[in-house]
Amino acid sequence: MGAGASSHPDYADEHAAIAAGKTTEEIEAWKASQATAANDPAGYLGWRSAAVAATPPPVPELEEGADLQKESADMMHTVVDALKTNPVFLGEGPPVPALINPDADWSGFAHWLGARVAAANALGGPRMRVCWSGTMKELGRMPRWPQDAAHILDVEELCKTWAAKQDEKGKVDGRAMCISLFSHRWEHPNIDPKEAHPDTPDGTKAKALAKYGSNGTCPIFHPHHIFDYFMWIDYAGIHQDDPRECVTGIAKLPAYISCCIEMIFYFTDKYEARAWTRLERCVAYTFAQSPLFVFIDENYASGDSGATKALDIDALVAAHPAVFKKDEKTGGMLMEVKDPNAEDASITDPKDRKIIADLLNVIQTSTPLCPAMKMAMAASGSSEIQASAFLQFGSTFMPVDTEHWKVDSEKNHAILERRHTEAKFEGFKGGDNADKVEVTA
Incomplete structure (x- = not known):
């Protein structure tokens, strides 16, 4: 699996992406990244490339008597x-x-x-x-x-x-x-x-x-x-x-x-x-x-x-x-x-x-x-x-x-809390649709 539509399903279907609130600029940027990835599979490495x-x-044949x-x-x-x-x-x-x-x-x-x-x-x-x-x-x-x-x-x-x-x-x-x-x-x-x-x-x-x-x-x-x-x-x-x-x-x-x-x-x-x-x-x-x-x-x-x-x-x-x-x-x-x-x-x-x-x-x-x-x-x-x-x-x-796990778990928990807050805020802005907001983690 490389960089492709399966990695960003929200962008793969342009109509669905727009319906999900993605901007035209974001969609075009995603298309450009896919074209770049197709020409340079390791382009994601950036400066590390x-x-x-x-x-x-190619792997050579082992010579006779190789020890x-x-x-x-x-x-x-x-x-x-x-x-x-x-x-x-x-x-x-x-x-x-x-x-x-x-x-x-x-x-x-x-x-x-x-x-x-x-x-x-x-x-x-x-x-x-x-x-x-x-x-x-x-x-x-x-x-x-x-x-x-x-x-x-x-x-x-x-x-x-x-x-x-x-x-x-x-x-x-x-x-x-x-x-x-x-x-x-x-x-x-x-x-x-x-x-x-x-x-x-x-x-x-x-x-x-x-x-x-x-x-x-x-x-x-x-x-x-x-x-x-x-x-x-x-x-x-x-x-x-x-x-x-x-x-x-x-x-x-x-x-x-x-x-x-x-x-x-x-x-x-x-x-x-x-x-x-x-x-x-x-x-x-x-x-x-x-x-x-x-x-x-x-x-x-x-x-x-x-x-x-x-x-x-x-x-x-x-x-x-x-x-x-x-x-x-x-x-x-x-x-x-x-x-x-x-x-x-x-x-x-x-x-x-x-x-x-x-x-x-x-x-x-x-x-x-x-x-x-x-x-x-x-x-x-x-x-x-x-x-x-x-x-x-x-x-x-x-x-x-085990402290590494603890630090990361606290960071991950904070990320989820922020997503919940953002999702609730988006739902609030949606007025009548506020009660339809679903948050998954």
Whole structure:
């Protein structure tokens, strides 16, 4: 589904549009946007189109004797060495306390992130690619690499484009930049990549990510700063058809995540027990800038403006006691860290066990890049403590960000209240028709 009549039914029928109160200028503007979309399917990206990833060449045949397992191991070795020695990765992250200020200067962020992404790209293998949250809204689905290359952004180019366009406070269109890792269990996993699909037929996850980006909020910076969200999604960031690009891309996962600010996880009953989602949480806990994992689920984007009620932490803990628990000190929700290669960890392709084991070794032999974990190491008085000292399966609990949901639900509730008020006002102006006004949410 792209930009078309189905996206704007009020405009598709001109007579109905006029009857609904649309002006001739609005209808003509809509027609012009449809013509533009037909000629340029990715035109909705606006200035972001300068960062669209290069279209990849056709998938080549694997040469005889190709050893993809060795290529994957070599890439992991390169990544580990960089994460341990490259000053770009070991340097301090954005100064969060200073950026919280209402008049904070974000102008250095794109440069800091761009240097990090450039270092990751310089390791060889696939470049880092993300999706703009608005793309999920436009397409109604997650884009797939390489078929949807025109809708997927090269992060290094995105940072350059942002830095060139940002205002004196480092914002574009009033928003700061954020790169998020999206962790989820595929709805239809399959060894055959042509049969596998990450989302539901009606794009439930895509709708949630579109809503997340549309809101643009973050509880840490609320209400002074909102964000333009870009997501690293495996379906778009890892080559789905090229075996070599796929294994080397997976091997670079720690490097990609080191360029992400946060992890968003889409919770379902089957999410926690998935080997790959367990691994993503372990990698993000060690290498992403924020150790807080943002909770969303199928209810996040429900209704006209998304969820309008805060999460019930007690209900979630009661429903999933093997996954979550409540922090007795803060009242917040915690998620247990479990072994991605444990017997209860489900996996589609058993051969992936070796890759997961190798990536776990990377995690447990690398210095944590997460600022919160660095602070914990400094407090312990030793800079030699490894990630494994903080990441103990069965006893380490990751803090879950449910405040994001709360902030967004309050914003969505305000939107609905405003619509109700406007609808009632329009009904009042209608005189005899006032009692016929219907408001749906």
